[in-house]
Amino acid sequence: MRREHHARLPRMCFAPARKPSACLPSALAAVWIAGMLVVLAAVPAGAGSDAFRKETKRTVRAHEKARTHVDRLRAKNAGATEVRSAERRRKAIRAGLWDALWSVARDAGDPVAVDPSGRAGRCPAARARARSRAPERRDAVWTAPIHRYRLSAGYAARGSRWAHRHTGQDFAVPTGTPVYAVGPGTVRATTCGDGFGNQVIVRHPDGYFTQYAHLSRIDVRKGGRVAAGQRLGLAGSTGNTTGPHLHFEVRITPYMGSAVSPLPWLRRKSVQVGG
Ligand SMILES: [Zn+2]
CATH class of the missing domain: 2.70.70.10 (Glucose Permease (Domain IIA))
Incomplete structure (x- = not known):
């Protein structure tokens, strides 16, 4: 299963990096996000599916970590490029979640x-x-x-x-x-x-x-x-x-x-x- 992607990579990249080597290169982070979103899309959909619910929870947590990271960067006046790249990562996580939840909501007849x-x-x-x-x-x-x-x-x-x-x-x-x-x-x-x-x-x-x-x-x-x-x-x-x-x-x-x-x-x- 592709699930192994999840456990290790995000922590290294979403935590504020104390030194550059402590954070994975952003290309690798992009691969992790893509992997996570593929997993989310591949999990049997349906609001009642436990696997899907688990996966969305995990993605929500990853998003909140990414958002905290952006907030911290802003608070310490980090460089614009670093903030932009962290914000892109946050938005990519949300976009994948949005797509997955939208199709489930539509199939379930959620009026929203x-x-x-x-x-x-x-x-x-x-x-x-x-x-x-x-x-x-x-x-x-x-x-x-x-x-x-x-x-x-x-x-x-x-x-x-x-x-x-x-x-x-x-x-x-x-x-x-x-x-x-x-x-x-x-x-x-x-x-x-x-x-x-x-x-x-x-x-x-x-x-x-x-x-x-x-x-x-x-x-x-x-x-x-x-x-x-x-x-x-x-x-x-x-x-x-x-x-x-x-x-x-x-x-x-x-x-x-x-x-x-x-x-x-x-x-x-x-x-x-x-x-
Ligand atoms: Zn209530």
């Missing part, structure tokens, strides 16, 4: 892949306003997705409600509680009708996506720009829920299977979310 505008679904609660044109400010102050909440199920929690581990952070709130965009971005999808109920997915300038699910009402439209703290809709209990709450997720791609731990991600944006 099939009809991101939500038009084909039944969205009786959606009252989208005209597209907003708020400027996408990179220096914006980020915020929590909801105010006055009780934290319920956390990221990676296990339970009978999830086929596998929980992929987001839940905020228990009454139906009708306003839900806000955590940062500036563009609405990638507004969908309804699947297990996530009425949901909004926002793409942020750093390339990450945030998902806001189980809403009772959606106030934005696909393609609209949103500012940090702008209301996206109201919390509710549409889709598979046991009560009103916001399911908040941070993803590397728009699709399921690429989630990262949301609270540390928010902390990096100076947003503290506590119980």
Whole structure:
């Protein structure tokens, strides 16, 4: 199997190199990434496949390592060429993951892949306003997705409600509680009708996506720009829920299977979310 590719190579290249010889030449790194993506593509697809899920998790971890490496290089004012090459590596990992998850999402009928505008679904609660044109400010102050909440199920929690581990952070709130965009971005999808109920997915300038699910009402439209703290809709209990709450997720791609731990991600944006 090609799996042997994974174990050793990335650590050497994604860790900040103390001396040039400690890092593999970038050509070899490219070979590693290509190998990983071939493996991802070759694993029997299907959201239910354990092998596929394992492989995507591994790829998400590799992406996060690559992103940390880019951040560190920037923090120490590394040369532009070095930063560009590290950023290219990060993007290559994400591109492979994106392709693999997109085809799985499309085959599974995930509305984010099939009809991101939500038009084909039944969205009786959606009252989208005209597209907003708020400027996408990179220096914006980020915020929590909801105010006055009780934290319920956390990221990676296990339970009978999830086929596998929980992929987001839940905020228990009454139906009708306003839900806000955590940062500036563009609405990638507004969908309804699947297990996530009425949901909004926002793409942020750093390339990450945030998902806001189980809403009772959606106030934005696909393609609209949103500012940090702008209301996206109201919390509710549409889709598979046991009560009103916001399911908040941070993803590397728009699709399921690429989630990262949301609270540390928010902390990096100076947003503290506590119980
Ligand atoms: Zn949840």
